[in-house]
Amino acid sequence: MRTLKILVLALGAMPLAAAAQQQTPLTEVVDKIVAQEQAEVQALRQYSPIVETYIQILRPSKDLGAVPNGDKYFLGRADLANGVELVPLVTGTRTKHKMFGALGSFFSDEFLPRGFLQMIYVDTNGFDRQHYKFDYVGREFLGEVRCLVFDVDPLSKGDKGRFVGRIWVEDQDYHIVRFNGGYSGRSKSSYYFSFDSWRTNDGNSEWLPAYIYSEEGDNVAVNTFKAQTRLWGYAPGRSMEEQELSKVLVETPRPVNDQTAIANDYSPLQAKRAWGRQAEDNIAAKMEQLGLMAPYGDVDKVLETVINNLEVTNNLDIQPVVRCRVLMTSTLESFTMGHTIVLSRGLVDVLPDEASLAAILAHELGHVVLGHRTGAQFAFFNRLRFDEKETLRHFGFTFTPDEEQAATLEGMDLLSKSPYKDQPGNTQFFLQALQDRAKEIPNLVSPHLGKSVAPTWTIASAASSSDPIAAKPAGNVIAALPLGGRIKVEPWNNRLRMLKSKAVGAVAEDEKMPFEVTPFFLYLTRQGVNPLTETPSAVSLKLDSDTNIPDRKP
Template sequence: MRRLKILPAILMLLAILILLTMPIAAAAQQPTTVSEVVDKVVRQEQAEVQLLRQYSPLVETYIQNRRADKQVGAVPDGDKYFLGRAELAKDVELEPLELEHSAGIKHKVLGGWSSFFSTEFLPRGFLQMIFLDMNGFDRQHYKIEYVRREFLGEVRCLVFDVDPLPKSGKGRFVGRIWVEDQDFHIVRFNGAYGGSSMTSHYFNFDSWRVNTGKDQWLPAFVYCEQGSVRDAQTRRMGFKAFRAQTRLWGYNIGNVQGEQELSKILVEGANPVNDQSEAANDYSPFQAERAWARQAEENITERLERQGLIAPRGEVDKVLETVINNLEVTNNLDIQPEVHCRVLMTSTLESFSIGHTIVLSRGLIDVLPDEASLAAILAHELGHVVLGHHMDTQFAFFDSLRFKEKETFWHFDFARTPEEEEAAKQKGNELLSNSPYKEQSIPAKLFLQALTSRAKEIPNLISPHLGDSVSTSLTVVASAFSAQPSSAEPKPPPNGIAALPLGGRIKVDPWNDHLRMLKSKPAGTLAESERMPFEVTPVLLYLTRQGEHTSTEAASAVAAKSDSETKP
């Protein structure tokens, strides 16, 4: 009996000893000196370069030149834009999403590949900034010195200063790196490549990577800035001061949704129910026409989603559809098939409708100041839906979707005729005048004013890929709100913002393209120079860790896990 009493105590003691030794064993595997940490960082970065060769993400680079302004210090003064597919297996090769030098086509890639090339900028040069050093990051080429510990969001990092050793060659990185302290991946590096000359110049940049699964950190964002509008040296070097952002996404697009659907477990009863009633189960010609148009729009959105140009359905779509529902309910509309909203992944400002699907670009949602301004855009597009404006139903045939990726912006065109735009403007006016947003005209009008005043400085940002310019959609704002006299000059409220900087609303998961709304604290009182409508700004990512995913894991599950782990 006594032996039986002692046995549980022994088992308890053994369990405690095992738990106590586990951290010791784990700690034994971790580097214990700065030198060992540096060796681990070097090995991880060399492995990172090889890991990235398996991916071909979409890459978007947007550049704003800057000039001096007496009131706010600096404002945009021209821009450039590039969108392409990275071929990281070939180092930093880029395939533009356009057809160059083809007769009779409409160049939808803004500025084009050839016009992007100039004495100032090379697209692959901005893509190169996702790598610290592709073939020489080691102790033989660099001096790496420990600085301190620091948190980037929820991720604790070790901070190091990095300098190339003498005679290590040109193009070596000089600056600072942040290394997460679990697996020793570089998650951020800030600096420049050394060795500029009269024929080539390296720019300052801040490059970020995000965690997309266990032991995997992928490049997501690069911010670049060079020169000052008040710097005489910048003017002497012969180029304008500028700011630029490079975004990467679509690392794991394509077959994820299909694999998820295929792996679903479906349970069917032993005796399936057969409807023997006399219910109306046949389709009328009207229903067949609607179904045919719906198939065409679903084919289009599915193709664009598989290319990474439209985000998977998620929480941002629900926000847009809530506004659509407000417009429908207050106008006693019962639209069938129901209206859906989707988000175009690009930074360009554009909106369009594909049948009963309304598409707004991520860039447009980012800069809108409030819900009333969003409602003005959506009301215009909803006007097209209510009026039944035609869409090309040839895309209901699946063979019409078989074309090369670079032909996408040439193949799809959702721009409207002037007559359709005018009719949608009038219908949007009617929808807004009956909506909960009819008393909220000032922010929307201020947004239109800001866009109009900046249009000449940001032509590529407001030029559409697939639809109409957002300025066309916003003409409805000028006369939409019946409660506000058309002659009244809108005045901004105290600390009001006419338009947000780029990236002001949405956070992108570069692995699966899921979008969610940013959760940031109020900025407080803003100086005039801090308002920065439609401008490129520095980025500060709130880094988090995600659990391990497999190639067959549902993208929605990954996004849900990310949301649950991220703190506001």
């Protein structure tokens, strides 16, 4: 009887095993993708992320293929509840940026900011099997995320604004995590650009639009260009709130004894320092809340390590301690507010090495050592009550020309006694490359709150005067990195982390790309989930077999 029972159980299990091996119909998978994308469009309506678009107009170069020949810039906050509406943050007379186009109709003969924002959506009206043909291509890994890949085309050739291209769909919940192509229906007066749009996981089963690369090179109606659009600040202040809520403060029920022997009071000097620190904290907290400054993290610690190296080798004991923070924007700028040094993400991105970073920080540290102060009025909390659109006009951290020159001389002296004194070459090459390119990228080098990098040029020149420097870098030396060369942004909480990429080996001359726009290619992960047991050996790995849905080729 025992044998009979086993046989019966085995026979009873056979239909279940056979059912498990059955393939999911393609139409069912497509319907799940469509339903998830429609839910995504609705879910995004609750968010108002910051949107930054930077465009480089290109001209042909005999040796380098194409190089920048002008640029455009936009920084604003999206109002996704009302479609692709944008509120610009770069306005007024303080900033030097020239906004591209106007917030008018979608793509005319100008670059329009909300036209680039539109690229976060595949199709907001009619992304379904009634309007599109879905051809299954296969499976592919994007980082650690396994995806189903489909080619997508509108069923009606006459439809305008329909997506034409390829989509990548993560195979757990059927979110579209990447789509590459363009919109149909170009005409002489309006046209759509090719683009590659990426979404990243926020750890809560949401995939949020984060990076968009677009370009145009074969349309006589528009200039050849490349553009990067970044989105962040989906939950402004979330990381700061999480930090505050995680703190445990205990108030003792017993009265506190007056211990007069302990020096707890503030002297006038200490009170002045505390007042200045309060102003710095107020500014940083306000800008972090608005999504313009990253939460304190690993990148800030890297900058502070360089500051520590400069202080130790110069026997400096600065109180309060010097801190570093990072501005979220791509513009190349740095500034000092009290004892807090701020560098933009874009500036950290393009610096080629630690010595170049030290040259920038040495200039700012010079302001601290010399006692130059700005922003002390923001220790008053009523000074922080202003409309978000006025942020970049309300804050400003610049010094007089005499103070800048004094900080330059002090920075030169700090560098001459530092571990970086014997590494001036790359720093000089970086600043020379920036000086050579400045006319072609005026918006990138125009600061929002501080100053451009140009004043630090004399630091590298003077620091290297005792050693002859080559007229131009050797073939294997990169003077400056392209945009996005060092830092990756987590768009849901604004945290920054250093990129971890493999060595690339020999670099051709046209691959050096100083200060240039390049495509995005992300290593996608699921936040809060352990990596796959079998980690792919490359960023993108296409599998030959597919056991869940039938293999089909277009």
